[in-house]
Amino acid sequence: MIEQNLESTQVFLRSHEARYNTVRSCLQQLTEAFGRNNPDEMFEEAAKLQGAVELLRDGLAPQDRPNWINTMLEELRKVHSNTQHPNRISWLVNILANCYSPAMNHQWNFQIADDGEFDFDGLYERHRLQSKLPALFDKLIVLLEKTVASDELDSRRVEHMLKILIATLKKNRMGSFAGMVFSWNFAATYLRKLCWELPNEIPGLRAFSTALRDTIQDITTEIDTEMGNVHEKMAKDVQEKLGVHLSVLQYTPFPALTDNSGIIDVEANLISHRDGPDKNT
Numbered sequence: 001m002i003e004q005n006l007e008s009t010q011v012f013l014r015s016h017e018a019r020y021n022t023v024r025s026c027l028q029q030l031t032e033a034f035g036r037n038n039p040d041e042m043f044e045e046a047a048k049l050q051g052a053v054e055l056l057r058d059g060l061a062p063q064d065r066p067n068w069i070n071t072m073l074e075e076l077r078k079v080h081s082n083t084q085h086p087n088r089i090s091w092l093v094n095i096l097a098n099c100y101s102p103a104m105n106h107q108w109n110f111q112i113a114d115d116g117e118f119d120f121d122g123l124y125e126r127h128r129l130q131s132k133l134p135a136l137f138d139k140l141i142v143l144l145e146k147t148v149a150s151d152e153l154d155s156r157r158v159e160h161m162l163k164i165l166i167a168t169l170k171k172n173r174m175g176s177f178a179g180m181v182f183s184w185n186f187a188a189t190y191l192r193k194l195c196w197e198l199p200n201e202i203p204g205l206r207a208f209s210t211a212l213r214d215t216i217q218d219i220t221t222e223i224d225t226e227m228g229n230v231h232e233k234m235a236k237d238v239q240e241k242l243g244v245h246l247s248v249l250q251y252t253p254f255p256a257l258t259d260n261s262g263i264i265d266v267e268a269n270l271i272s273h274r275d276g277p278d279k280n281t
Helices: 007-036 039-058 067-081 088-104 120-130 133-149 156-172 177-201 206-242
Strands: none
Touching (some): 039 067, 067 088, 088 133, 120 177, 120 206, 133 206, 156 177, 177 206
């Protein structure tokens, strides 16, 4: 853990907080400039934002830089190096769409392990923040929330289970390594079941379910790939620092959602009875 009584640590944390707050302020100013619909003001605020982000980046070690820093700088450099390009405002929109929430809500986790201590959760947190997992889980949650809100979803049982799944993902997406692994196992297992049961249990919904299955497959494939990457990097760090191989860090991707073999009845483990009869029965 960080030794709070070390003067150098305190200086770093104060400097970092000031730089990060400047980035958040500049990002908010850029958002407000869009609200006033003034392109000149937008580009002026974007230039301030680029300087602030570069200053923040320069004060961080490469492994401590979250993905949104590089993403934001790539877009900002395009804006300022192509002054006559017709897509400059679109590039700024991309920054707000893809980076606003991660940047404004980022949780910094600087940890220095004590002698003789291996901080496993800190290792996971570092690799998670450098990965696309938070954004991908948010993307999946949004999709599932839209599915629950859809007028075409006419099954109380499916709706009830989706709400449990959404709540589980929200609770664990920023949690511990064990919490993330559990929630993803639950999600991947239930989504395979849902993709094959949904069209059979809700009459007239086959086309909708097929499209939903394809969309969920894309997201789950991305999450599966990213989970594998995080496990691999963690395993490499553990091997280098401790000289041991941990089987728990051997990641096995889930079968594709288009494969309906071996579907597990996860509902039986979570609810003892249905939340009333299906609406469509």
